[in-house]
Amino acid sequence: KAGVTQTPRYLIKTRGQQVTLSCSPISGHRSVSWYQQTPGQGLQFLFEYFSETQRNKGNFPGRFSGRQFSNSRSEMNVSTLELGDSALYLCASSLERGARGFTSVKGSYNEQFFGPGTRLTVL
């Protein structure tokens, strides 16, 4: 099976612009989660989508949003970019919908498979 793919791999934007990142999950995976990784804050959970609905959300402002399509592909959008949004954005897919952390709603471990990330630089 092909792994998780993310496009684009690198992106440069200026403050105030908006950006859309794309993620294609592993075939058959229905859940897509997004993470932001920065040197200062580390790896932080943004949100999870399952069956085209946002199921869980981390502690990020409303400028960060996402959506999921019927084929499970997902996009995330950041509006009004700030310098601090420069980061590696990682997408992860899993078979089931998450519940508590990495546990699925069925109570089993819901392993996440990560893509290579999109490196966003905001100037």
Place this chain on the structure above:
Amino acid sequence: SQQGEEDPQALSIQEGENATMNCSYKTSINNLQWYRQNSGRGLVHLILIRSNEREKHSGRLRVTLDTSKKSSSLLITASRAADTASYFCATLGAASGGSYIPTFGRGTSLIVHP
């Protein structure tokens, strides 16, 4: 705030030596995982240990879990230059809305010198 905190932040060793990394967490957990990340790339799942397990092995990896101390350790034996990467522990943490979200520590950067 970060749920897991790894210690040390950075570790530099020679090939063939063992590398030990520690992780502490705050909430009750169902399981704890360790991931590896090669420079600026995606994470790769290494090993999972469940809350009712105390030790687990996978190849050259050994993970221990002490739920009473809310800590875990990852031991890489007979390290190789290819083990050079950042290592993260991951478990669950609380989001502002009261839900539980996947939460990663800040990671230990391991450099293995040939």
